[in-house]
Amino acid sequence: MAEDRVATNSPCTEHCASPAEVAKRLGMSRSTVLRRIANGDCAATKVGTHHRIPLAEFExxxxxxxxxxxEAxxxxxxxELFGE
Known part of the structure; x- marks a missing residue:
């Protein structure tokens, strides 16, 4: 399933962010972002050996x-509100 969400060697045609930038914005580690990409939770484009996350996908x-x-x-x- 992860293969469906990672485009290999495709140019990032829109504004893209690195996993480090996404991690900073989401308050998580870069390695967590990379795990989420590998799991297929977050789509990324691979530019050479580097992942790039399109702005639309980040949002x-x-x-x-x-x-x-x-929900959680x-x-x-x-x-807390209704004392249940």
């Missing part, structure tokens, strides 16, 4: 992370 992945965090914390928030 999609960031929204996905926020959605997951909101919703029961806790409801319990």
């Amino acid at each position: 999609r992945y960031n929204h996905e992370l926020m959605r997951r965090m909101a 914390s919703a029961p806790d928030i409801e319990a």
